[in-house]
Amino acid sequence: MPAKLEDLGEREIIRRIKDLLGEAERGIGLGDDTAAVLLGDSYLLVTTDLMVRKTHIPESMTPFQTGWYVTAINLSDIAAMGGEPLGFLVALGLPRQMEYEDLEQCVLGMEKCCSEHGTEILGGDTKESEEFTLSGTAIGTVPKEDILLRSGSRVGDQVCVTGPLGRAACGYFALKRGLNLDDSISALLAPRPRVREGMALSSAGSVTACMDISDGLASSLHQMTELGGSHFKIAYEEIPKSQDLTAFPDIPQEDLVLYFGGDYELVFTVRKDGLEDVRQTLERAGSGLWRMGEVVESGENILEIGGEKHPLPNRGWEHLSLAARKSFKY
Amino acid sequence: MPAKLEDLGEREIIRRIKDLLGEAERGIGLGDDTAAVLLGDSYLLVTTDLMVRKTHIPESMTPFQTGWYVTAINLSDIAAMGGEPLGFLVALGLPRQMEYEDLEQCVLGMEKCCSEHGTEILGGDTKESEEFTLSGTAIGTVPKEDILLRSGSRVGDQVCVTGPLGRAACGYFALKRGLNLDDSISALLAPRPRVREGMALSSAGSVTACMDISDGLASSLHQMTELGGSHFKIAYEEIPKSQDLTAFPDIPQEDLVLYFGGDYELVFTVRKDGLEDVRQTLERAGSGLWRMGEVVESGENILEIGGEKHPLPNRGWEHLSLAARKSFKY
Numbered sequence: 001m002p003a004k005l006e007d008l009g010e011r012e013i014i015r016r017i018k019d020l021l022g023e024a025e026r027g028i029g030l031g032d033d034t035a036a037v038l039l040g041d042s043y044l045l046v047t048t049d050l051m052v053r054k055t056h057i058p059e060s061m062t063p064f065q066t067g068w069y070v071t072a073i074n075l076s077d078i079a080a081m082g083g084e085p086l087g088f089l090v091a092l093g094l095p096r097q098m099e100y101e102d103l104e105q106c107v108l109g110m111e112k113c114c115s116e117h118g119t120e121i122l123g124g125d126t127k128e129s130e131e132f133t134l135s136g137t138a139i140g141t142v143p144k145e146d147i148l149l150r151s152g153s154r155v156g157d158q159v160c161v162t163g164p165l166g167r168a169a170c171g172y173f174a175l176k177r178g179l180n181l182d183d184s185i186s187a188l189l190a191p192r193p194r195v196r197e198g199m200a201l202s203s204a205g206s207v208t209a210c211m212d213i214s215d216g217l218a219s220s221l222h223q224m225t226e227l228g229g230s231h232f233k234i235a236y237e238e239i240p241k242s243q244d245l246t247a248f249p250d251i252p253q254e255d256l257v258l259y260f261g262g263d264y265e266l267v268f269t270v271r272k273d274g275l276e277d278v279r280q281t282l283e284r285a286g287s288g289l290w291r292m293g294e295v296v297e298s299g300e301n302i303l304e305i306g307g308e309k310h311p312l313p314n315r316g317w318e319h320l321s322l323a324a325r326k327s328f329k330y
Numbered sequence: 331m332p333a334k335l336e337d338l339g340e341r342e343i344i345r346r347i348k349d350l351l352g353e354a355e356r357g358i359g360l361g362d363d364t365a366a367v368l369l370g371d372s373y374l375l376v377t378t379d380l381m382v383r384k385t386h387i388p389e390s391m392t393p394f395q396t397g398w399y400v401t402a403i404n405l406s407d408i409a410a411m412g413g414e415p416l417g418f419l420v421a422l423g424l425p426r427q428m429e430y431e432d433l434e435q436c437v438l439g440m441e442k443c444c445s446e447h448g449t450e451i452l453g454g455d456t457k458e459s460e461e462f463t464l465s466g467t468a469i470g471t472v473p474k475e476d477i478l479l480r481s482g483s484r485v486g487d488q489v490c491v492t493g494p495l496g497r498a499a500c501g502y503f504a505l506k507r508g509l510n511l512d513d514s515i516s517a518l519l520a521p522r523p524r525v526r527e528g529m530a531l532s533s534a535g536s537v538t539a540c541m542d543i544s545d546g547l548a549s550s551l552h553q554m555t556e557l558g559g560s561h562f563k564i565a566y567e568e569i570p571k572s573q574d575l576t577a578f579p580d581i582p583q584e585d586l587v588l589y590f591g592g593d594y595e596l597v598f599t600v601r602k603d604g605l606e607d608v609r610q611t612l613e614r615a616g617s618g619l620w621r622m623g624e625v626v627e628s629g630e631n632i633l634e635i636g637g638e639k640h641p642l643p644n645r646g647w648e649h650l651s652l653a654a655r656k657s658f659k660y
Binding site: 002003004005006007008010013014016017020021033034035037039040044046047048049050051052054055056086087089090091092093094095096097098099100101103104107108111121122123124125126127128129130131133135137139141 | 332333334335336337338340343344346347350351363364365367369370374376377378379380381382384385386416417419420421422423424425426427428429430431433434437438441451452453454455456457458459460461463465467469471
């Protein structure tokens with residue numbers, strides 16, 4: 001029987017398409033969200049990310065936030081490779097009955113997210129569609145030797161993150177339950193791409209792999225394992241966490257911290273002898289570093305929690321996957 | 331009363347957004363479909379174009395052709411600026427119930443269109459959506475001094491085109507009426523981006539402006555007027571035309587040739603003393619040149635037909651515009 005997409009799920013679909021296409025000759029990174037093409041002494045980075053009103057945009061997201069969001073998720077992909085953004089483009093599918101005022105707010109949200117991260121809107125495309133659809137494209141550059149990939153971690157490297165996890169998850173459930181947790185809601189609806197942090201990490205020289213945590217920490221680590229072959233041991237108690245977790249005593253905390261996703265912090269590995277240097281580099285960029293684990297000789301990813309070791313499940317946000325979706329019903 | 335998008339139409343929407351944003355600092359080309367960013371001695375070209383199943387994809391377009399099409403329209407934007415393609419990315423909005431086989435065919439269509447034009451798929455993004463949505467991004471480069479823009483024409487320049495017009499229109503009505511006009515149907519469903527031609531034109535040195543004719547010749551010339559200030563006089567009899575026009579004696583021929591669009595030929599202006607050189611350059615690229623008019627001192631664009639001069643209406647395919655849509659009911 002021919003397979004429907006929901007039988008496969010997003011990651012299996014991507015795996016099949018990668019097999020179908022083989023490796024790009026000019027570029028690297030069909031596994032990373034961003035393509036990298038060597039131009040002289042630098043990689044040109046290009047990434048594209050799509051949002052559709054009905055499937056991806058919560059009711060409570062304003063048009064301004066929607067524009068910010070589609071820009072942020074694309075800039076986050078550039079940041080994850082350590083790139084400096086060069087610009088942003090957007091292709092818009094627009095319903096005939098949409099108010100022009102909403103479109104204008106959306107464009108202003110894009111512009112604001114660009115300008116706060118040192119870049120600008122370069123162009124775009126408008127088409128008619130039934131559902132409001134936004135497809136962003138961000139471009140950037142990174143010096144050839146500084147590029148950060150999802151692969152590259154070595155045993156003994158330290159696993160770190162640029163900020164607290166679970167904020168977007170708290171924002172999601174706060175909205176669902178009518179709680180006024182403004183910081184978390186803002187983290188969900190208008191996430192900040194870690195552009196400065198990514199550039200600081202790529203310039204540091206001792207960062208061996210990096211990824212943004214859009215689908216949750218567990219899923220991100222498993223994607224890094226798939227591409228680079230390394231395995232990670234994470235100490236749950238050392239993960240920096242959202243201060244709003246206590247507002248949801250009925251939801252298993254690990255679901256919010258490890259599996260929900262949407263935080264857009266960078267998870268990265270760094271050589272042990274470079275840890276303090278990277279911490280200082282991040283602090284100079286106005287950010288911080290939290291060490292939460294290390295790269296280990298193991299056949300699986302491991303979560304240390306309450307003094308015990310467990311396998312870290314490969315669970316997280318996945319499009320087109322009924323199984324993944326069912327795990328977040330509270 | 332607040333305006334809805336259908337009250338404004340695509341071009342007015344774009345004009346307002348351009349006013350809102352102002353000129354990009356790094357780039358040129360918020361007026362052209364493609365953004366150009368100076369990187370060293372070359373412009374990096376980036377363009378993005380969106381297709382939505384229900385609104386833009388004819389029933390008879392196969393998944394393979396759909397993949398080809400979204401690639402072709404993006405590569406056409408690179409071609410119009412004289413660029414060499416560096417790669418293609420696609421963001422896909424996928425319905426859960428879509429067959430994987432159709433997605434695979436679609437990806438193979440993209441790959442074929444890339445490989446036939448000297449480039450490749452570099453990456454992408456998949457998301458869930460109710461409507462099958464494809465958002466392509468093409469990147470390319472062109473030497474700084476060779477870039478082709480929609481502006482730049484001077485009085486006396488010759489107006490030329492790379493191939494016959496009205497083919498996509500004939501294909502559209504052939505499908506609608508069940509006629510077996512395979513060449514025209516193929517021109518509609520799997521247009522060839524004029525990549526080699528664009529590169530030849532940019533290297534020739536005497537081409538002063540260029541654009542792809544996606545929305546029809548009349549509309550394209552008016553967009554060139556808007557950006558560059560020049561006016562064009564076109565001799566209708568000299569326009570190269572589809573051989574299938576005779577199959578539609580009840581449809582005004584000018585509608586098919588001048589206003590329908592979808593042909594993706596390049597219209598360009600060339601200095602009079604460069605015309606033969608450009609013709610030879612195009613012939614070496616396996617293509618041809620048809621001269622059909624010139625840049626004139628005038629307050630409007632002019633169509634010479636049957637020995638008489640008329641204003642050339644600014645009419646053509648326009649998204650979100652009820653007025654434009656109503657003009658193609660046969």
